[in-house]
Amino acid sequence: MTTVAVIGCTHAGTFATTSILRNHPDWTVDVFEKNDTVSFLSCGIALWAGNHVSSTEKMFYTSPEELEETGASMHMRTEVTDIDVKGKRLNATDLETGKSKQYRFDKLVITTGSSPAAPFIQGLREALDNGRAMLCKDFNDGKRIVERAKKIKSVVVVGAGYIGCELAEQLSTRDIKVTLVDALPHVLDNNYDKSVTDQAEAAFEEHGVTLAMNQKVVAFRPETGSDGVADSGVTVVTELGEYTADLAVMGAGFVPNTSLVAAQLRTLGYGAIIVDKYMRAATPENDVLDDVFAAGDCATVHFNPTNTDEYRPLATNAIREAMLIGENIDEPTKTYAGTQATSAVQLYDLSMSSSGMTLDLADRRHIEADSVTIQENYRPEFMLSTTPVTATIVYDRATGRILGAQFAAKHDISMAANLISVAIQAGFTVDQLASTDMLFQPNFDQPVNFVSSLAITAADKRSKDLEGIEE
Ligand SMILES: Cc1cc2nc3c(=O)[nH]c(=O)nc-3n(C[C@H](O)[C@H](O)[C@H](O)COP(=O)(O)OP(=O)(O)OC[C@H]3O[C@@H](n4cnc5c(N)ncnc54)[C@H](O)[C@@H]3O)c2cc1C
CATH class of the missing domain: 3.30.390.30 (FAD/NAD-linked reductase, C-terminal dimerisation domain)
Incomplete structure (x- = not known):
């Protein structure tokens, strides 16, 4: 009997699990997820914060119970703490009981995703710990942002990519004074040329959003928030100015969660696991590992316009990559078509x-x-x-x-x-x-x-x- 370990279960983990069990219904598939939910659609967080979500339950498209029904062994609230890729063993800790256990596997599927970038900036760690700054990634982050959005009168959003722009837009529709900060010259600069970014910037300005572009954030400083409570607010200090608000939200990109395997596998400079066209990982010496697969935000994608392996964290890429794992986990059969990182956004x-x-x-x-x-x-x-x-x-x-x-x-x-x-x-x-x-x-x-x-x-x-x- 073949045993597969799937590490992480949002989009890539969910689709890898179902595709493996569809192709190999008699295999044992152990799924480890440190959160208590699976398949959360984080793309809805901004809409949720803007009161445009019909029901938070509908922000999940499956559940641990449904995955159990397909044949998976779900280990929820269980964090994998180390992986011996060659020795085919891992240790996982039950976060409820604190107990650790060793598991063996024949095949390893790494779908550990990404974490929001929280660069080393003076005062940021403390602001995050005290809730003066927030990250925006999973269901718990979403809940925290939505609760604070009910109370705050002003916010600084750091990062004017898709996530920062969507948050800025939705929060501005709630009568919250929004400042959007980015080191790049224009909003959405990585995805659009000036013909489009000019229009996005005009839309923000029409809706009273202050744009603070072309300036790196250098510090976060505690302030008295609009509730009068000392240190409940924050000043975001940039190279060009200071922006004070009740809350800062970080939307400054993502880093792959690969610290458990980065020394054992071939990765891009900043840690994304390099996968081949069958989603197989390789050793640092570039020997392909037939039993080790990765997909989603922890892995590379093949970017067709340049014919290069790159880091482009998108749910679309995670799902398409992960669906291939079930097809290829026994033997390499179906190749990945690559991506154009096709994407969209609506602002107002x-x-x-x-x-x-x-x-x-x-x-x-x-x-x-x-x-x-x-x-x-x-x-x-x-x-x-x-x-x-x-x-x-x-x-x-x-x-x-x-x-x-x-x-x-x-x-x-x-x-x-x-x-x-x-x-x-x-x-x-x-x-x-x-x-x-x-x-x-x-x-x-x-x-x-x-x-x-x-x-x-x-x-x-x-x-x-x-x-x-x-x-
Ligand atoms: C606010 C927001 C909006 C977005 N909007 C869009 C959009 O509109 N369109 C789009 O295509 N993409 C969007 N994305 C990107 C998309 O959400 C990600 O690309 C997608 O979530 C990647 O899925 P994943 O399964 O690879 O990784 P993740 O979603 O990062 O999931 C990884 C999972 O692994 C678990 N995990 C990690 N390490 C361990 C461990 N050691 N042990 C156990 N479990 C572990 C984590 O808890 C997590 O559940 C958005 C992202 C955000 C944050």
Whole structure:
């Protein structure tokens, strides 16, 4: 009888467990999770804080009991404290009783995910310990933020990526004075070029959010909060200013939880376990381990636009990687298709979606890329309503291969990023996308759909540029 140990059970752990048991119903699958819940959708925390969640119970899509029914042996509130990868043994502590026990396994699945980055900044540790600053990751973090959101009058959100922006937006709809701080020059700078970030920043400013961009946080200092209680508030000190509020929330990215295995496996510089196309890990010397798998926020993904292994912590990646583990755990059969890190966000009535690389990222990677941006109404002007879509496509200057695209509109443009994701995965050029069949019907789009129009504009620009080069 084969025994599998799955370490960690949010998205990657849940999908790995169910896929293993679907493929091998007679195997023993021991699942270790230090929390008391599984499958929490942290993507809902900001909406929960903004009072836009129908029921917190619905923020979980499965339970330990349901996983037991599929055949898993669930060890909840049990933390794995060390793993001997080669010796195929681990120690786990029951967090309720404090008792530790050794378990053996034939195959190891590491789905330990990530923790919010809490960089070494003066006063941050103390602010976190005292509740003047909070992290935003799991169900318990969500509960704490939601409880405080009922009382606070002001908040500083540190980090203007997806999570920080979503929190800033939702908290600002509750009459809370919000300041959003980031070291990068623009909000959502890692996912969008200026054509979109300008609109996101305008939306924040219209809603009274103070933007403090281009400034690193250097310290957290205790303050008297709006409740008059000494040290219940916080001042966030940056290189350029000081921002005082009742609470600070950190949204400064994630670090992989791999300290248990980092010395035994091959990892990227900052700890993500490097997996191959079958989700197998390797020794530091790069010998593939047939019995050791990893997926999700603790592991790398293969980023198709650059053909490199990278760290891109997203639930979408965690789930797609983990589903493969069940297929490959006995023998390598099904390969991973990689990712474009396709994603979306809504701030107030502005929807934004993106897939692949921004032009800025391409420049930083020294890729000879170009981009075009168009703005046009998504459906004909004779309709009783329509609204403009801003669309940017990034492509390889030499080959025309699509590297990424971004969309923004006061209309649902999420599927446009999914369409670009398919095009990138298929290796399409802008010319191929320009001649792809797309529907037209005035309720939905123009005779030339805005994605086609974007690709046609890019293909025209590229052919003119090439002619110019040849002249
Ligand atoms: C606020 C927020 C919003 C997000 N929004 C989106 C979104 O809209 N779309 C999207 O695609 N992604 C989103 N993400 C990212 C997404 O949540 C993560 O990519 C996803 O949770 C990764 O799943 P995972 O299972 O790999 O890791 P995690 O969710 O980090 O889970 C790892 C699990 O392992 C457990 N664990 C760790 N170490 C041990 C140990 N030693 N012993 C036992 N158990 C252990 C942890 O308790 C945890 O339950 C968001 C994340 C956050 C925080």
